[in-house]
Amino acid sequence: MLSSPTVRTSLIFTAIALVGLVFADIAITAANPWKDLGRFFLGVVTPDFFSTQGLATALLRTVAFAFVGVALGSVCGFLLALVYRAYPVRIFCAFVRAIHELFWALIFLQFFGFHPLTGVLAIAIPYSGIFAKVYSEILEEADPEPGRLLPPGTGVISAFLYARIPDCWVQMRTYTAYRLECGLRSSAILGFVGLPTLGFYLESAFSQGHYSDAGAMLILFYVLIATLPLWVKPKLLPVYILGAPFFLGDGMPIVWGNVARFFTEDIVPSPLKNEEGWAGMGAWFGDLFINQALPGIWNTVILTQIALVATGIIALLAFPLISTHFGRPVRRTGGHVFLVIMRSTPEYILAYILLQLWGPSMLPAVVALALHNGGIIGHLIGRQSSSIILRPDAPTGVNRYTYELVPRVYRSFLAFLFYRWEIIMRETAILGILGIYTLGFYVDSAIQNIQFDKAMVLILITASLNIGVDILGRFIRKKLALQTMPTC
Amino acid sequence: MALNFIRKFALISMMALTVSATASAQTLVFTAIPDEDETKLVERFKGIADYLSGELDVEVRYIPVKSYAAAISAFRNNQVQLAWFGGLSGVQARELVTGSEAIAQGVEDKAFYTHFIAHKNTGLDEMEELSDELRGKTFTFGSKGSTSGRLIPEYYIREAFDESPEEVFSRVGFSGNHTRTLRLVESGTYDVGAINFSVWDKEMENDNIDTDAVKVIWTTPSYPNYQWTIRGDVNERFGEGFSQRVQEALLAMDAPELLESFPRSGFIPVANDAYEPIRVVGKQIGIID
Secondary structure: OOOOHHHHHHHHHHHHHHHHHHHOOOOOOOOOHHHHHHHHHHHHHOOOOOOOOOHHHHHHHHHHHHHHHHHHHHHHHHHHHHOOOOHHHHHHHHHHHHOOHHHHHHHHHHHOOOOHHHHHHHHHHHHHHHHHHHHHHHHHOOOOHHHHOOOOOOOHHHHHHHHHHHHHHHHHHHHHHHHHHHHHHHHHHHHHHOOOOHHHHHHHHHHOOOHHHHHHHHHHHHHHHHOHHHHOOOOOHHHHHHHHHHHOOOOOOOOHHHHHHHHHHHOOOHHHHOOOHHHHHHHHHHHHHHHHHHHHHHHHHHHHHHHHHHHHHHHHHHHHHOOOOOOOHHHHHHHHHHHHHHHHOOHHHHHHHHHHHHOOOHHHHHHHHHHHHHHHHHHHHHHHHHOOOOOOOOOOHHHHHHHHHHHHHHHHHHHHHHHHHHHHHHHHHHHHHHOOOOHHHHHHHHHHOOOHHHHHHHHHHHHHHHHHHHHHHHHHHHHOOOOOOOOO | OHHHHHHHHHHHHHHHHHHHHHHHHOEEEEEEOOOOOHHHHHHHHHHHHHHHHHHHOOEEEEOOOOOHHHHHHHHHOOOOOEEEEOHHHHHHHHHHOOOOEEEEEEHHHOOEOEEEEEEHHHOOOOOOOOOHHHOOOEEEEOOOOOHHHHHHHHHHHHHHHOOOHHHHOOEEEEOOOHHHHHHHHHOOOOOEEEEEHHHHHHHHHOOOOOOOOEEEEEEOOOEOOOEEEEOOOHHHHHOOOHHHHHHHHHHOOOOHHHHHOOOOOOEEEOOHHHHHHHHHHHHHHOOOO
16 A cells, blocks of 8 residues: 555655644643633524624625626636746746735735725735636647637637637636635635625624624625525626626725835835845845744644645545435535535634634644635545445445545545645635734734835745745646646 | 616716715724724724714714724825824824824823733732743733733833743733733633733723633833824815814813723823833834834
């Protein structure tokens, strides 16, 4: 078994995570974690839908930001996909998608302030990078045959529209619809930094222990996501997209001088601004790198590796919940509901909830990342396992799981896991804003201290780390010959 | 039909947009650092907005923000013209906006204090000065940008131990605000925390503190804290002498329910240089460049 490269890779990653556990800060520091958890669940089962004024508005804004952001992102992403062969375009796209939506929001907040543009761009920019990559992959895989059959002299644009697009249309539509769900999650968490979406109210309710209010908001959010196929119909889409910009709220007017100031003053490293020259610059960067970036990178990497393996374990445990090879329809429905809740709850919100309940350490972050990502992968391979046809005399129970199903889905399981590696790292970094000492903690501290020059350097370091992991993940997938479709 | 609907809808939305845009041109917008539970802040500052709009004859609007930095940025970006800042956030804001002035502080802000509070399980008792008993305990500040919850306690920790808080304590956290600090130490999530005396006193008065679980073990010397700060360019926008009118309105505020919501016994005039000590400490700790 050890000779199998997939098993070897799995063992190496498990070993790394175990070593990481030695260095990680894993603890429950709250005095009454279970009592609080109990109060939270009590809140969820006794939701109060009417206490928070503006809850309906918050939901509307969440949907509006998601629609405008995703629509803009998909248009830009499509245009970029057409020129994706160019190396600079690839680098640009990798770079913009390596920076998390919340970081983009924190940047735009500094000069657009509480204007709707802040939220729209925070979603649209990273999504453009992701759309560009996925669309270009879809376009590349299109069947070239129809194009060859066109009469000579057919224009490039006609050829593209009539021979290429029809073949890709369904796939692109499916992916864009899927991305809209991700957009709703992104939009909701933007509230945590002050935009008028669901996160804004969720944070207030939670931090004050109003669990029934928080429960109501979470339930409404799940309903919103679970009913997406019901209310997002192709025919209604133009109405939504044209209408959404009018529901973003008016926020505060933009003062354009602030934009110029941000780029020409705020983010210029302070030694250069104070004319301390390159020597001062070296000392400034050295101090920043050793005291903030390095500990941030260390914690981010450790937490990512532990969360990655925990995600794998959760996914392997969870997929039988919805697999047709186990259980009866009733239990499978329960499994579906459970997994929908897991993957619909953004990691950031899960981590926030668990941090409130268990106190600060890496544990809430690991559990949040593992539950959310494990829920997504569990759902995907559970669905895949249902399409496997077993022999009529195949073993049942544990033997069916270990000898029949896991080996058959293991390769695509690993493919999804390595695909999500970079996503887990991007989330890990951002969870620092909640007080775990990953890179996001230091970015947030720099912003709280109004030191945007430091914040920008730290964001760039975070982005490079993500790009590095993305490349490594792709290398491993290639080496193990694993193929997958994109997830978010 | 759908098209008609969209057209009507777009028209109405456009009208709504233009109306709100013209309204905001004459509106004085203010914010405050989120140092306490949001519900309390919204309640408090809605009252202040009504009071000020009555006194000043302009529309006054309060916007809540999620962090101290967001309050400073909004002030700096001229999206708000007036703000209730802490000592440190006020210094940071005024350094970024030339011509901005501290115009009024609470009577209590002239000599403000920070309490160090501890959970009963720590066995810690009141101490004369910060002692080695604190070593190895877990500790929470308030917000990263807070004067009473971060700057001043960190300054005295560094002074007493000659080490950073991370070296003195086994775990250092930032609760976010003073109410959270109180709750976290009360529940034992952290052993020790730093909280501003005004929030502590108010919660005590309202019977919101489990005195069997948490108590004050040390109090810092006094320092200047909260103040109203206004942008220098308000006179151009709202008319000559506007800044002074705002100051007079704040100083004249005597409705008990308004003052109690802060809680302050009244407001007194103040000037920028009263906060020089805060700036010096901020520079020392490295929060101010």
